[in-house]
Structures are given as structure tokens and as C-alpha cells.
Amino acid sequence: MEIKSTSVLPSRYDDFLYAVICEDGNGTQISVVSALARLDVDPWEEAARLDEMIGARAQKRLISMLDRMSGQNWMDDQKKAVASRLVGLLPTSRARSNPMPGSEVSIELLVCVAIFWGFLLATAALTYNDHKTSAVAESHASITPPVQNPSASSDVRIATD
Structure with a gap:
């Protein structure tokens, strides 16, 4: 029997939402979608909101979320690196970082x-x-x-x- 996906959630954010942020104390990987759910934030709405922001603003917002969601002691460099990597996975950010030749x-x-x-x-x-x-x-x-x-x-x- 074939099961078809009936999800109405936009798949354009999958790379961002299912990216691993870190591991918790039990060795379980925490993805963006689970981190946002732990913060009681709709992951797809937040992904769309972040995607509309300029990279630096989106990074600051993600850093503040990282501070709230994980009980880990993140160093500033680590938070910036993770936030930068995650913002790079957003569809609009990828389009900005890989422009068509001559478009910039x-x-x-x-x-x-x-x-x-x-x-x-x-x-x-x-x-x-x-x-x-x-x-x-x-x-x-x-x-x-x-x-x-x-x-x-x-x-x-x-x-x-």
C-alpha cells in the first residue's frame, strides 16, 4: 500500500527546519524544528519570518533562540557559527549567496x-x-x-x- 504525503506545510524550509543544531545531554540530536517547538513557536511560520529577514537580523534572532532553547553553555563564536550556518540553509539566503552570474x-x-x-x-x-x-x-x-x-x-x- 502506497502512502502519500498530504502535508500542506511548505517543504522549501525542510533543509533549514531539519538541520541539526546540537546534541542534548542524552546524545539526542536537536533539530531546528524540535528547538522551535520546545520554544512553543510554530517552526514553519518562524522559518518564513526568518527567511524574509536580512542575514544579520535573522542570525541575531536565531542566537537569541539558541540562548533560550538549549540549556547549553554556548560560546559567542559557537552561537554565531551555528546561526550563520542555519541562516544559510534558508531558501532566500541561499539564493542571495549563489546569485545567477551577472545578477549582482x-x-x-x-x-x-x-x-x-x-x-x-x-x-x-x-x-x-x-x-x-x-x-x-x-x-x-x-x-x-x-x-x-x-x-x-x-x-x-x-x-x-
Whole structure:
């Protein structure tokens, strides 16, 4: 007989929820789902809440939960390491840490592109202005008759003796 799962709980959080946090005094592994249940917190709601947070905030929240749920004496480094590992298992955190190639653009690149386009626009504006100025000068030159030297005569006389 085949048994089908009828769970309506989102499976996207399984990696996070079933990750082992630590072992209790009896050698039993404590998972995130069991730790959250011990704190009387709905594991799937909390996973969704943590998944919406930025990594550092989610880590702080997990650290505070670790302090409350386990009777262990955690060192700060251990708590940070466990919280960091667990946050990395959340679907959104994984997507952030493994972006598609080219999907993450740095501020420096954006500034360089903005400077480049600014340079191009300034060059185009100056070139257009220079072209417009020379076109105006040429049109004035074709309208205005050339200035003649008043001492020079336009009549050419041929001397005959």
C-alpha cells in the first residue's frame, strides 16, 4: 500500500527546519524544528519570518533562540557559527549567496557606468554646440559681403602710351 504525503506545510524550509543544531545531554540530536517547538513557536511560520529577514537580523534572532532553547553553555563564536550556518540553509539566503552570474552589480560598477555615460553626454553636447557655432559662423560669412580695402581700387586700368 502506497502512502502519500498530504502535508500542506511548505517543504522549501525542510533543509533549514531539519538541520541539526546540537546534541542534548542524552546524545539526542536537536533539530531546528524540535528547538522551535520546545520554544512553543510554530517552526514553519518562524522559518518564513526568518527567511524574509536580512542575514544579520535573522542570525541575531536565531542566537537569541539558541540562548533560550538549549540549556547549553554556548560560546559567542559557537552561537554565531551555528546561526550563520542555519541562516544559510534558508531558501532566500541561499539564493542571495549563489546569485545567477551577472545578477549582482556592485556600486563601483554602477558609478563607473554613470561616469562613462556622463562623459559621453558631455562630449555630445560640446560637439553639438561646437558644430552649431561653426554652422552659424559659416552662415554669417556667406551673407556678409567680404570687407574691401578702401585704398584698393576695383577698377584695373591699363596704361597706354
